[in-house]
Structures are given as structure tokens and as C-alpha cells.
Amino acid sequence: MGTLSFAGLHYTYPDAATCVLDALDLEVDAGLVVLTGASGSGKSTLLRVCNGLIPHFHGGVIGGSARVLGREVVRTPTRELARDVGFVFQDPELQAVYPSVERDAAFGLENLGIARTEMLRRVDDALATCGIAHLRQRAVTSLSGGERQRLALAGVLAMRPRLLVLDEPFSQLDPEGSRALLAALDAAVRGGTTALVAEHRHHLVIERAGRWLLMAGGRVVEISPPAPVEPASPASDRSTPPPSELSWQLHRVSAGHGRVPVLHDLDLCGGSGEVVALTGANGSGKTTLLRTIAGLLPPLSGRVERRPGRIAYLPQNPSALLHRATVRAEVAWTLRRTHAAGGAGALLDELGLGAVADRDPRDLSTGQRQRAALAAVLAGNPSLVLLDEPTRGMDAAARASLASAIARIAQRGGSAVVATHDQRLVAAVATRVVELREGAAREQLPLMAVSR
Amino acid sequence: MSTRALAAWSASGLVIALSTSNPVYRGVVLLCALNLLLARGRRGPGLRLLLIGIGIAAATATAVTLLLSHSGSHVLVRLPSAIPAIGGPLTLEALVFGLATGLGIAAAMLAVAPLTLVSQPHELVDALPPVLARTGAALGAALNLIPGTVRSAAEIRDAQRMRGWHARRVVDWPAVAVPVVLTAIEGSLTLAEAMESRAYGAAARTHLSIERWTPTDTLISVTSALAAAGFLTLTLTGGAPGWFPFPVVTVPAVSVPAVLCCALLVLPSLWMRR
Numbered sequence: 001m002g003t004l005s006f007a008g009l010h011y012t013y014p015d016a017a018t019c020v021l022d023a024l025d026l027e028v029d030a031g032l033v034v035l036t037g038a039s040g041s042g043k044s045t046l047l048r049v050c051n052g053l054i055p056h057f058h059g060g061v062i063g064g065s066a067r068v069l070g071r072e073v074v075r076t077p078t079r080e081l082a083r084d085v086g087f088v089f090q091d092p093e094l095q096a097v098y099p100s101v102e103r104d105a106a107f108g109l110e111n112l113g114i115a116r117t118e119m120l121r122r123v124d125d126a127l128a129t130c131g132i133a134h135l136r137q138r139a140v141t142s143l144s145g146g147e148r149q150r151l152a153l154a155g156v157l158a159m160r161p162r163l164l165v166l167d168e169p170f171s172q173l174d175p176e177g178s179r180a181l182l183a184a185l186d187a188a189v190r191g192g193t194t195a196l197v198a199e200h201r202h203h204l205v206i207e208r209a210g211r212w213l214l215m216a217g218g219r220v221v222e223i224s225p226p227a228p229v230e231p232a233s234p235a236s237d238r239s240t241p242p243p244s245e246l247s248w249q250l251h252r253v254s255a256g257h258g259r260v261p262v263l264h265d266l267d268l269c270g271g272s273g274e275v276v277a278l279t280g281a282n283g284s285g286k287t288t289l290l291r292t293i294a295g296l297l298p299p300l301s302g303r304v305e306r307r308p309g310r311i312a313y314l315p316q317n318p319s320a321l322l323h324r325a326t327v328r329a330e331v332a333w334t335l336r337r338t339h340a341a342g343g344a345g346a347l348l349d350e351l352g353l354g355a356v357a358d359r360d361p362r363d364l365s366t367g368q369r370q371r372a373a374l375a376a377v378l379a380g381n382p383s384l385v386l387l388d389e390p391t392r393g394m395d396a397a398a399r400a401s402l403a404s405a406i407a408r409i410a411q412r413g414g415s416a417v418v419a420t421h422d423q424r425l426v427a428a429v430a431t432r433v434v435e436l437r438e439g440a441a442r443e444q445l446p447l448m449a450v451s452r
Numbered sequence: 453m454s455t456r457a458l459a460a461w462s463a464s465g466l467v468i469a470l471s472t473s474n475p476v477y478r479g480v481v482l483l484c485a486l487n488l489l490l491a492r493g494r495r496g497p498g499l500r501l502l503l504i505g506i507g508i509a510a511a512t513a514t515a516v517t518l519l520l521s522h523s524g525s526h527v528l529v530r531l532p533s534a535i536p537a538i539g540g541p542l543t544l545e546a547l548v549f550g551l552a553t554g555l556g557i558a559a560a561m562l563a564v565a566p567l568t569l570v571s572q573p574h575e576l577v578d579a580l581p582p583v584l585a586r587t588g589a590a591l592g593a594a595l596n597l598i599p600g601t602v603r604s605a606a607e608i609r610d611a612q613r614m615r616g617w618h619a620r621r622v623v624d625w626p627a628v629a630v631p632v633v634l635t636a637i638e639g640s641l642t643l644a645e646a647m648e649s650r651a652y653g654a655a656a657r658t659h660l661s662i663e664r665w666t667p668t669d670t671l672i673s674v675t676s677a678l679a680a681a682g683f684l685t686l687t688l689t690g691g692a693p694g695w696f697p698f699p700v701v702t703v704p705a706v707s708v709p710a711v712l713c714c715a716l717l718v719l720p721s722l723w724m725r726r
Binding site: 051053056057078079080082083085086087089091094095097102103106107108109110111112113114115116119120123141152155156159291294296310311312313315317319320321322323333334337338339362376377380 | 603604607608610611612613614615616617626627630631634635638639642643644645646647648649650651652653654655656657658659660661662
């Protein structure tokens with residue numbers, strides 16, 4: 001009996017004209033299986049079939065056969081499948097049920113009626129496995145995106161699932177978090193758990209994956225593992241012309257939420273033509289720094305200077321921006337509001353959004369939404385661009401188009417600051433790399449781009 | 453103090469505040485509730501917002517009663533009768549009755565306030581009996597969304613501001629309001645998906661943390677129940693007279709046993725201040 005057994009599987013969302021899954025056949029037995037495919041190809045849809053959210057939660061029309069751990073998905077409610085199928089979503093911000101880390105990690109166990117002593121033991125194990133035991137008593141709202149992602153995983157691992165389904169689990173993790181997640185995955189797979197992981201950052205799982213699947217045209221096909229990618233290395237020879245003019249500057253800035261500083265006495269600047277990559281562990285203050293540069297967060301002490309001109313800011317949650325009926329209208333709205341000339345077409349094409357320009361941005365996949373939000377903020381030739389984890393949910397092609405858009409901004413004298421854990425993006429665009437650690441900023445060499 | 457004991461105390465305060473029209477008893481409940489909130493030492497923005505809200509509700513009740521009730525003997529001012537609804541005499545009796553109504557609203561709100569200000573939503577959920585566990589978990593999750601929605605509203609406003617948005621006219625607000633509403637709806641759906649995916653409703657729920665029940669909790673629950681039961685008995689037997697300021701305003705009659713029943717509600721704050 002296979003863990004997953006799909007035969008001739010069809011699925012169409014309610015009110016949709018075309019099917020997302022089209023006569024899909026798939027057999028998965030054991031090990032770590034990686035699911036790849038372009039943004040919007042249906043990966044998240046397929047994953048949701050694995051725990052019955054499709055069709056039980058989303059409705060729609062489903063046909064063919066889908067068996068998970070020997071049970072017919074259509075006849076088994078999600079809450080029953082959840083006894084054996086652990087699922088971690090793409091948006092960790094929205095998954096917390098309880099306000100404290102410990103309680104949230106225990107939510108699934110409470111639902112299964114596990115005894116308290118056993119529950120405590122499993123929560124201990126899961127938090128330690130995910131490297132967040134030290135956050136046990138923290139409020140969920142005080143966690144960074146990456147920490148929340150690890151909490152979501154801990155909550156699922158505590159339930160000891162036989163099948164683990166992860167949707168873009170590395171999208172917000174710092175290197176340490178990625179290592180912790182990989183170790184947790186290794187341990188789970190060694191313990192007999194089957195893991196199905198949708199992930200665009202192939203290099204993170206390349207050594208562990210037993211099988212690679214490509215999702216395209218509503219079906220999955222077996223593919224050979226992507227070629228190994230050499231780790232990005234410091235590019236000591238990358239010559240960066242000195243900036244002709246400062247675009248932004250922090251003078252002994254301390255900043256944080258409330259009265260507690262996350263950043264201490266920072267002296268930092270960025271010039272025209274520069275692309276500064278902000279790196280650092282989850283919770284190190286990257287978002288705080290971006291918001292301080294943007295002027296959205298007044299510093300607790302010190303002074304922030306910015307060159308006059310429009311500032312574009314992409315928040316971590318792209319949905320925060322989207323309110324128009326189409327992607328094109330989103331871009332047009334920014335152009336109108338900023339009194340900028342030009343149309344939306346060129347930017348949409350550059351970001352690979354031409355085909356979905358007339359669709360509602362909230363109907364798009366996470367990666368496409370991210371690009372739609374990017375288009376919305378980059379419209380109108382901003383002089384300073386601040387991007388918070390811009391590659392979330394993006395496939396390789398989308399990352400390349402993002403890199404080219406950032407490079408174009410730098411070439412015409414703009415400046416960019418990009419907070420990211422994505423070393424590929426850093427290697428592709430950064431002229432400087434600044435690492436935040438314990439409230440201080442440390443300048444590093446930029447990484448050299450490597451061919452994929 | 454356990455959440456269940458606090459819930460028993462709040463229920464008793466609410467019963468007394470809503471079962472009488474006498475401002476003296478309402479005032480005693482209000483003072484006991486305020487004392488409890490201050491004794492807990494949580495005087496953050498939550499308490500400030502609550503007091504502002506109560507002030508607005510009480511002032512509104514007073515104003516509405518004054519403007520719409522044209523009864524009473526002592527006319528303070530006479531509005532032209534051509535003004536619909538509020539035109540006519542505004543009387544001292546209506547003003548006093550409005551103030552007493554506002555006091556009742558304030559006492560009722562403050563009686564429930566410790567449950568929301570002092571307890572976390574998940575503590576309330578855990579305090580529910582097992583038969584309500586599923587409903588409670590859904591309620592707790594919904595309550596958990598509120599601060600997230602408030603935070604996302606601020607983030608959305610900031611993000612749109614960076615795209616050139618300014619709140620100059622009413623027509624500007626959809627740029628913030630639409631994504632706030634849509635994000636809240638999407639957040640609710642994702643949370644519901646996450647709960648289903650974590651076996652919500654699969655079995656009888658257990659709890660990670662078990663609230664300790666102390667003798668003090670028993671004492672507080674019993675005295676609160678006695679206070680409410682005693683007050684209701686006195687009210688039904690005429691031992692705790694109500695009050696009505698029409699047609700002529702009078703001083704409310706006070707029954708010592710009824711005041712003592714209300715004053716029993718001070719017990720938790722005395723225990724906390726020890």
C-alpha cells in the first residue's frame with residue numbers, strides 16, 4: 001500500500017472554467033519527495049488533496065481516485081486524515097491558533113485528546129527539533145516570519161504524522177532555521193515518515209530528496225534531480241563603483257517596537273546605484289530596519305536621512321497592498337497616485353505578469369501575488385526601493401525577473417535595500433551585504449553569482 | 453484567581469447591575485469592578501480604551517434619554533417643538549434618569565471587563581465546560597484574529613502610504629479598507645484550514661495547561677453566587693427597592709442588606725491587594 005496513490009485525478013475549483021489537476025497519476029511510497037513547478041502550476045492544490053482540504057474545505061469538482069495512507073480522500077474528512085497527515089501552509093503568519101508558542105504547538109495534540117504528560121513531552125521534542133525551544137513562553141505575535149514558520153512545523157511534528165506535507169517551508173527561514181528544518185525532516189524520514197515538500201529553493205533539499213516531481217499542465221512527471229549548485233561564495237573581486245550620491249543614511253539609530261530597541265546605534269548608508277542585501281537570522285531586525293529607512297517607524301534615537309524622491313516599499317505580506325480588481329489596475333493605481341508617467345505593460349511583462357495582468361490579484365498563486373505586489377510598488381520609477389523577503393513563493397524564472405528589475409533600478413541611479421534569506425538573490429543583485437546580528441550591522445562581501 | 457472564579461464573579465456583577473434600576477446598587481457594583489481592575493495592576497492601553505468606551509456609552513445613554521424623554525416636572529430648557537423627536541421640554545428628571553441608565557451600562561460593562569482585560573482568550577476557552585470545547589476553540593481562534601487584523605490594518609495603511617495614498621477624502625479609504633477586510637477574510641479562512649489540518653474536532657479535546665483551583669477560588673465563586681442570589685431574592689421580595697425619578701426626582705431608597713450583597717463583590721480585589 002503506497003502512502004499516496006492518485007489515479008486519473010481531476011480537480012476544478014468552484015466557479016473556475018478550467019481544471020487545475022488534469023488526469024493526474026502519482027504514487028508515493030516513502031522518503032523525501034520534492035515537488036517543483038512554476039508559480040501557479042497547481043502545487044498547493046495537489047498538496048491540499050493530500051489532507052483532504054480539497055475537496056472537503058474548498059469544494060469544487062473532483063474526479064478520479066485519491067487515496068492517502070489507504071483511505072479514500074473524498075470519503076475521509078480532513079480532521080480524520082489529520083491524525084496521520086501533517087500539513088504546513090505557505091503563510092505561517094495565519095496559522096497560529098493560540099497566542100503563546102507553547103500552547104500553539106500543543107493545539108493539534110489537544111485536538112487528538114493526547115494526555116497532558118505525553119503532550120508536554122511531545123511539545124518539548126518538537127520545539128527542540130525545530131530549534132525554537134528558547135521561544136517557548138513567547139507570544140506568537142512577537143515572532144518573526146521565520147520563527148512562525150518553525151512554530152507551524154513544530155505544531156505538526158508534535159502530532160507525529162506518517163505523511164508530512166510542506167508547502168514552501170524554507171521561504172522565510174534563515175540559514176540556521178533551514179538547517180534545523182532539514183535536520184527535522186531527516187529525522188522524520190528516518191523514523192518512517194514520508195515527506196512531500198513543494199519548494200522552489202532546490203539547492204536546500206538537493207542532497208536529501210529521494211524523488212523529484214515536476215508539476216505542469218495539471219499533471220506531475222518524474223524528473224531527474226537538478227544539477228547540484230555550488231554554494232555562493234564571496235565575490236571579493238566584484239567591483240562596485242563608489243556611489244556618487246547618498247540615497248539614505250542612518251546616524252546612530254536605535255529602533256524597535258514599543259520602547260525596546262532591536263537595533264542599536266546603527267551607522268549605515270546606501271548610495272545611488274547600490275543594492276544592499278540585508279541578511280541575518282529570523283528576528284534580527286531586518287524588517288525593523290527597512291521600516292525605519294522608509295520612515296514608517298520613527299527611530300527611538302538617532303537620525304535618518306533620505307534623498308528626496310519616491311520610496312517603494314514591499315512588505316512581507318504582499319496581500320497588504322492588493323485591492324484593485326486586476327493586476328494591471330494595481331500598477332495603474334500606483335502610477336496615478338505618484339503622478340508618474342508611462343504605462344503598466346512594460347513592468348508587467350518584465351515581471352512575467354503579462355498573462356495574468358487582467359486577473360484579480362487575489363486569485364493568483366502566492367508567487368504570482370508576490371510579483372503582482374512587486375509590480376504595484378515598483379511602478380513609477382522609485383528612487384529608493386525597500387523589499388522585505390521579495391522572493392517568497394517565487395520560482396526561478398520569477399526570481400530572475402525580479403533580479404533584472406532591481407538591477408534596472410540601480411542602473412538608472414536608484415538605490416535598493418533587500419531583506420532576504422535567499423542567497424541566490426543576494427548573489428544575483430547585491431553590491432553590498434549587511435548582516436544584522438544582535439542589534440548591530442556588519443558589512444560583508446557580496447556573494448558571487450553562480451550559474452544554475 | 454482562576455478564570456472560572458473570575459467568570460462567576462463577572463456573572464454575579466452583571467446580574468446585579470442589570471436586575472435593578474437603583475443607581476446606588478449599580479454604583480456599588482461599578483466601584484467593586486473598578487477596584488478589581490486596578491487591583492490586578494494592568495493599567496495599559498486596554499483599560500484606557502475600555503474606560504473611554506464606557507464613558508462614551510454612558511454619555512450617549514444620558515444624552516439620548518435627556519433628549520427623547522420629555523417627561524418630568526422640572527423643565528431645564530425647552531427646545532423648539534418644530535425639531536423632530538427632540539423638540540420639547542428637557543427635564544431634570546430625564547437627565548437624572550439618563551445618568552442612572554449610563555451608570556447601569558458602565559457597571560455592566562465593567563463587571564465583564566476583568567474577563568477580557570485580565571484573562572487571555574485561550575484562558576476563557578479553557579474555562580469552558582467540555583461540551584462547549586469545540587465552540588470555545590473556534591471562539592478563541594476568532595478572538596486571536598482581532599489583534600492580527602488591527603496590526604494588519606496599520607501595516608496596510610503604511611504600505612499604501614508608500615504608494616502615494618493619502619486619507620484626504622472618503623473615497624480614498626477603500627485603498628486601505630478593502631485589503632484590510634479581504635486580508636481578514638483570507639486570514640479567517642487560512643486559520644480555519646489550519647485548524648482542520650491539525651485535527652480540530654477529531655476527538656474529545658484535552659488541555660496542555662490545567663488551571664489550578666484554589667480554596668480562594670472556591671471562596672470567591674461562592675460569595676459571588678451568594679451576592680447575586682441574595683440580591684435577586686431581595687429584589688423579588690421587595691427588599692431591594694428599585695428607583696424611578698418620574699414624575700418628580702427623588703432620592704433612591706437604600707436597603708442595607710442589598711448594599712451588603714453588592715459589597716460582597718469587593719472580595720476578590722481585597723484578596724489581590726493582600
